[in-house]
Amino acid sequence: MVQVVKVKASSRTEHGSKASKKLRKSGMVPCVIYGHKESAVSLSASHDELMKIVKHGVRLVDLETDGKIEKALIRDVQWDYLGNDVIHVDFSRVSADEKIHITVSLELKGTAPGLLAGGVLDMPMHSIHIECLVINIPDVIRVNVSELQVGGVIHVKQLVAPEGVVFLADEDAVVVQIVSAKAEVASTMPPELGAAATEPEVIKKPKPVADDEE
Numbered sequence: 001m002v003q004v005v006k007v008k009a010s011s012r013t014e015h016g017s018k019a020s021k022k023l024r025k026s027g028m029v030p031c032v033i034y035g036h037k038e039s040a041v042s043l044s045a046s047h048d049e050l051m052k053i054v055k056h057g058v059r060l061v062d063l064e065t066d067g068k069i070e071k072a073l074i075r076d077v078q079w080d081y082l083g084n085d086v087i088h089v090d091f092s093r094v095s096a097d098e099k100i101h102i103t104v105s106l107e108l109k110g111t112a113p114g115l116l117a118g119g120v121l122d123m124p125m126h127s128i129h130i131e132c133l134v135i136n137i138p139d140v141i142r143v144n145v146s147e148l149q150v151g152g153v154i155h156v157k158q159l160v161a162p163e164g165v166v167f168l169a170d171e172d173a174v175v176v177q178i179v180s181a182k183a184e185v186a187s188t189m190p191p192e193l194g195a196a197a198t199e200p201e202v203i204k205k206p207k208p209v210a211d212d213e214e
Contacts, residue, residue: 004071004135005053006062009033009043020088029086033063033072035093041065043091050086059102059137063091071096073134094134101168103127104138106175110146114178119150123176128156129168136164143175153177 009031012023020030029047034040043065053061054077063072072091080087094100105127115121128141141162143154157171 004060004062005058006064006069007045007049007053009045009063009065011066012042012044015042024087029089031089031091033065033070033091033093036095038093045089047086050089054086054089057139060094060134061091071134073100073102096133096135098134099131100134100137101129101131102137103129105140107140107142108176109142109144112145112148112152112178114148114150114152117150118181119178120181121145121176122179125156125169125173125175128159128175130161131166131168132162132164136162138162138165141165145176148176148178150178150180 012019012030014023023030023044024047027047028044029050031043031045031050032040033043043063054074059074061072061074063070071094073094074089075092076090077086078088079085106123106125108123112119112121130138130141132138141159143159145154148154154175154177155171156167156169156173156175159167159175161167
């Protein structure tokens with residue numbers, strides 16, 4: 001079951017970049033909560049508290065605002081231009097028995113034998129879109145590669161979904177594969193160089209010139 005953390009917030013009436021900058025200087029972060037056909041409400045919450053839960057991958061919170069507690073999902077986190085500080089957070093209202101669509105990270109599990117044989121790991125997908133109850137959001141979806149040989153491929157349809165989770169991605173999409181080192185090198189070469197490497201140049205023997213053509 002997904003971890004639920006309690007977050008304290010306060011409603012705010014001042015808006016705009018100047019107000020937001022002043023808020024951040026005081027150690028708070030501007031936020032907003034919306035959804036469930038209710039009006040969006042502007043909030044502020046502790047910068048340190050939000051940084052802590054975001055870094056720990058918390059997705060679901062009990063948001064306490066002016067004595068009212070609402071279950072909310074962290075929908076979007078905005079960072080500063082260096083990617084070090086949280087500068088804004090979007091929350092959406094949810095119910096414990098509500099099914100939602102959300103993107104979850106993919107995490108490899110095990111060591112692929114194909115890597116030990118000299119293959120190269122190619123992972124086109126690093127996250128996957130799923131449907132599940134809000135209280136069943138998995139931290140990650142683990143992909144077992146312990147039997148993946150050179151030339152082996154794992155598609156979405158081969159992933160093991162946690163209980164109550166439905167994958168929404170194309171079932172034939174490639175999640176991870178082990179390709180040969182030669183194939184990897186060829187795939188990174190410019191088309192003209194790749195063609196030159198695979199198609200030997202044909203050198204034609206010059207046509208003899210007749211004496212009367214000289």
